[in-house]
Amino acid sequence: MDFARSLWLVAPETLLSVAGLILLLVAAWAGDKASRAISIAAVAVLTACAFLVAPALWAGAMGPDTEAFGGQYRADAFAAFGKLLIYAGAGVTLIVAPAFFDRFKAMRAELPLLVMFASLGMGMMVSAGDLLTLYIGLELNSLSAYVMASFLRTDERSAEAGLKYFVLGSLASGILLFGVSLIYGFTGGTSFAGIHDALSGQMATGALFGVIFVLAGLAFKISAAPFHMWTPDVYEGAPTPVTTFFATAPKVAALGLLMRVSLEAFGQQTFAWQQVVIFASLLSIVIGALGAIGQNNIKRLMAYSSINNVGFILIGLAVATQQGASAMLVYLAIYVAMSVAGFVVILLLRDENGDQVEAISDLAGLSKTRPWLALSLASVMFSLAGIPPLFGFWGKFVVFKAAVQADFIALAAIGIAASVIGAFYYLKVVKVMYFDEAIDKVRGKGELSHTMLLVLAVLANSPLAYLGTKCLGALADNAAAALFYAY
């Protein structure tokens, strides 16, 4: 594999880094008044990157042709699928952020840059073919994310969120690194292909510990129970556009990474980690569902909802089949659409002074005062609960279908029965909006950009989206096939 070819394969990352550095200089010279222009430029760069990675997904790229730098980096269909979702999440964040931060006079030029560098890190995460690439990508993303969580410096909650995220995130990174070092020690390599070959047959206890530590570290990043504690606080404290970002892009990246590590590197030791994933999955579903019941802050509710949804996604991983991986990707794509719709609605909930309304009780009777907004939020809630005909159902459909096909019937039955608990709190939001007397607290106006994003995201959640299931399924199958390519 020649060097030029490797460089061509990493073109999206190169473009993001170079553009990021140039925009950093622009930010340094032009100051915060250029932040809007930089945001627009960043969105343009992300769009360009998306066009760069898309062909790999459509063509179903896989195998040695997609390896760069001796297998440390992979530009296959799986990476492309992940990156498209990541760029979408990052782009949405940049579109909604200026309006939010302008109110606090806190829109700074660094935000779009941080989003770009985080996207770069996440792109590396889903493309990783080596534990070192993995770690560099992960840290690049995490460090940007810590800063973003505390971006609203005037708000104590934001600072608290950043600190908590940093402390717990570093702990998780430490656990992950420890696992990586154990794996390196017991397998003698850091490349996924090498680990895959070395871990055949009976596994050493030390290697098993390594696997568990790596999974624990990654479980933290995807906020799966029992490593979920940071999620509600960070989601609530972080500025809402940043929460939108956390709920979409890093989730995709960390789950993509988890899939790469579990199915590629540890692919021969499925039995070693399957129970762990099953445990984490069911626990996440139950904790996500029960924890949400008492919440009155809609961002905290979304945080528990994300824990709950990660549990369903992990069911796809637990079955450890290609269908399972494909189902996870479909679910992730739908989850990104649902989260975007949910958070854009949350951003549009403003009182007459333009302040954000976050208490669920303040949404009472929203259906009378703002019927279309209420209808959008209700559709997101039913979609998150997985009630057909909304598109959220399709995510659960493919995941549970994969589980049943792999003969994990008990897991599927328990998981889906637990989803009914989750339905309770989604219903609560609908109940407050539709059944309670109107208090007319939400009166603020929204920007055109928000409305357009909302319409797009709600349409992506609507029954109309079923018409796209064939296309989405084919792309996810391409991506999953790349993941299962036998090296």
Add this chain to the structure above:
Amino acid sequence: MMGFPILSLMLLVPLVAAVACLVVPREQARSVALIATFIDFVLGMILWANYDIGGAQWQFTESAALFAGFSWKLGIDGIALMLIALTVFLMPVCIGASWTSIDKRQGEYYAAFLVMETLMIGVFAAQDLFLFYIMFEAGLIPMYLIIGVWGGADRIYASYKFFLYTLLGSVLMLIAMFWMANAAGTTDIPTLMAYNFPVHAQTWLWLAFFASFAVKMPMWPVHTWLPDAHVQAPTGGSVILAGVLLKMGGYGFIRFSLPMFPEASAQFAPLIFGLSMAAVVITSLIALVQTDMKKLIAYSSVAHMAIVTVGLFAFNVQGLEGSMIVMLSHGLVAGALFLCVGVIYDRLHTREIDRYGGLSINMPRYSVFFLLFTMASIGLPGTSGFVGEFLSLIGIYQISSWVALVCTTGIILGAAYMLYLYRRVAYGVQKNADAAAMPDLDKREWAMMVPLAVVVLWMGVYPESFLAPMRKDIAALDARLAQAKPKGDADVKMGAAKPAAHENMAHGGAH
């Protein structure tokens, strides 16, 4: 006519009207809804008129591979045809029942009803397993909103109960469907109906489907959501709930549980019988002591549905035909009874039986209709109730005399609580001045009552019109069930045909 996608059109009309209801001014929403339901009614009648009785089993089929994992596949047999006809017939009545009584958020109300209509027709017309599931489950959302927004005092509790109960029942069915689709390699319902699943797997599959259909039906002891939902729902909501939604459970049994898992159905028939017998007796007794009219009728619905389930699991033609007629008849009669309650509720705003009395004096015409539907509910010969219950009980008698005996008490108890209700409401002295001052039926109410009354009598006097389209499908189902048919306890032996037997039998009978 066969090439025309009439079923898709019937699904599309209410859906488009639902969107229209949300955007037109609120005063016009009800007109839009009424027109749309009338168009669907006309389409439904065209469907019936063009249905080829005795022709192909599945007619008006449409298929389009639009989705991954399942397809847009519609088609109906006689059973589905009758239930679709019931749906499109009741929908304009529901809109009429809501005409003046719904005074808040009309647009959303009618939109929810129209979406419901689409989904109900979709349930009966779906020929793909997962398309069926989507239609079946999606009905939860509009019904949740109808109960919760426009219901009475305890509406929120009732709406939650309705939603979570039915959701829990249904999700397990989804897992079973995945297993079936995986094992049989198809999601096509007609193919699955002829597929022989392994007997040990049937047990689990049957239980998963049972969990869903028993809640929807509803069977004792998972019926408790029904009285709450009914009492709190507005009149139109109650009519559609009793009239069509409850039929989804019965339809599920007849379309899925029986033909797909015949051995398991035979195995679990005693369970069904036990629950149904308990339901008939217990809920009838509960109905007897109700002071709320809607609750009384709701409990009577549970009892009637129990007659449906015993008939279905009787494994013979009479039982199956009877169950279908009970379902159709109950749809009309319970709907009409809720309408009767709605008529006086609109005037006095209470459902307490004690607040009324002597209505036959000031509302004679209303009382006549109320009496007719009461009698139909009891099962008086000449009304639709009689035909269905009689056939069902004959069916079950062939399997178990005891079950037949216990279930027949339901008719006696039914007569007791219905006549007691009627006496307290329509007869006696006019103890409340405001109830005594209520005016008789107006034109709108006449327009709703008359068609219902006509069809109830029609079904009672000439049930052949309704049985004919279903006959071939029920015979096919009976043939499918023959392999698993349990042995009856009646032990009826057909004597060898003796040419001279007539005289002897007549002679013996005289002794």
